[in-house]
Amino acid sequence: MPAEATGTKLNRMKVVRESERESLWFLGDNVQMLIDGSDTEGRMVMAYQHARASSQPPLHEHDNEDEIFFILQGEIKFWTADTVVTLSAGDCILLPKDEPHTFQVSPNSEAKWLVIMTPGGFDTFYRAVGTPAQYPGPPRDWSMDSETEERLETAASACGIKLLGPPGTLPEPRG
Numbered sequence: 276m277p278a279e280a281t282g283t284k285l286n287r288m289k290v291v292r293e294s295e296r297e298s299l300w301f302l303g304d305n306v307q308m309l310i311d312g313s314d315t316e317g318r319m320v321m322a323y324q325h326a327r328a329s330s331q332p333p334l335h336e337h338d339n340e341d342e343i344f345f346i347l348q349g350e351i352k353f354w355t356a357d358t359v360v361t362l363s364a365g366d367c368i369l370l371p372k373d374e375p376h377t378f379q380v381s382p383n384s385e386a387k388w389l390v391i392m393t394p395g396g397f398d399t400f401y402r403a404v405g406t407p408a409q410y411p412g413p414p415r416d417w418s419m420d421s422e423t424e425e426r427l428e429t430a431a432s433a434c435g436i437k438l439l440g441p442p443g444t445l446p447e448p449r450g
Contacts, residue, residue, distance in 0.1 A: 289314050296323070299405030302427070303417035304330055306405060312395025319393040322401065326386050327413040331379040333427075334444040338435030340392040342370040344378075349386025353378045356446040375439055375446040385413065396434065403430035 289310065296307040303326075310321040320340075326349075344351070345367045352361045353368055355376045362368055370376050380386040404426050408414070431438050439446075 298408040298411070299401055300408045300414045300417070301401055301405035302330075302332055302419075302423070303327055303413060305408055305411065305413050306401050308398060308401065309389075311398035315395055317395040319391060320395045320398045321389065321391045322398075324388050324390055325412055326380045326388075327417070328380055328384055329382045330386075330413070331442040332377060333438050333442055334375060334377045334440040334446060335431070336375045336437045336439060337372045338437070339372060339394060340397050341372050343391040343393075344368050344370070345389045345391075347387040347389065349384050350381040351378050351386050351388070352381075354445050356449045375437075377442075377445065400430050400434040400436065403433070 291309050296309065299306045299308070301324075305325040307323040307325075308320075309323055310319065312318075312320055344353075344362070346362050346364055348364055350361055350363045352359065353370070353376065355370070355374050360368070404423070428438065430436075
């Protein structure tokens, strides 16, 4: 009979128990790393994200990663140059690399989702921008400060992410 997995790598299998997740505060949200690039030889990253109401990242574009969001709770509106769509629990979206995009959590409630990025590498960005979370969930009373903005700009440049505008900026429609 095989041994019970205890939250560590067993051969190539990795088990991540809820109590063992690496938890970061990232731009006002809580991101918990589930699978990082070192687990998949750089092929993918998977994270659980818990966002405050109205959370919105800057308009941005990835040079490397396709992103897949699977919504677990709440409503999130996504924008690309050609599409605006609102998703809720059970919905899924693919945001391909080289596609300017942003999203915003509904102002009425928090949201939770799984995000898968391929290839791997986005875990480096999360860790470069984020700070260790002190408790579960989004940080209370968060706002962008100059130190976070500097970490964001430095990490984005190093990780192939183009910041195209501050939160609230939407992609330009294609002509």
